[in-house]
């Protein structure tokens with residue numbers, strides 16, 4: 001696989017998506033927001049009236065395998081309908097975390113993610129980009145920030161998008177999601193052994209981007 005891939009993994013609201021977008025822009029690379037995939041899978045399951053529980057794994061995996069998905073700027077079209085708001089809501093976050101813990105669902109989405117690797121390169125963000133999806137990637141970054149910083153960022157983001165949310169409950173939900181993501185049996189959130197850990201609690205986006213680009217120049 002000659003396509004260069006930069007993996008950015010880390011907990012919820014650590015700034016992976018923003019960092020991935022900036023790094024990709026600098027390098028002219030494609031972007032894979034793998035969290036969006038699990039979010040859309042959750043929305044699709046709900047639309048089909050499915051309960052997101054392990055006993056429905058086969059049906060949920062079918063849903064994941066047959067997603068008809070188009071990323072169009074801010075819009076995310078599922079079967080032609082924009083589901084961006086639903087997937088970014090609190091319920092959407094919870095459903096994504098629940099459906100992503102089901103191994104058959106993860107398997108169903110693996111190939112599609114790998115196929116996003118195209119020249120001149122890809123920046124992939126998520127939880128298991130470096131550990132499972134692109135284990136041979138020349139640069140793996142594990143991006144963290146304190147729970148306080150992350151909750152505050154997500155809060156500002158959601159408020160600016162017009163969502164009515166509370167900081168305290170947001171932080172609780174975030175920590176519950178982190179716990180579920182780090183303790184699940186399949187593809188748990190953890191740094192790859194060869195990942196570079198970056199804590200951006202006190203870094204600007206420009207500073208974090210510069211650090212990743214510097215690592216990239218060294219690695220590739």
Ligand code: C5P
Pocket residue numbers: 012013034035036038039093096097098100101125126127128129177181
């Ligand atoms: O990154 P984002 O917050 O949008 O991801 C939503 C949820 O999808 C995460 O809480 C996690 O449970 C799941 N996820 C995952 N593996 C990925 C990306 C996201 O399990 N690579």
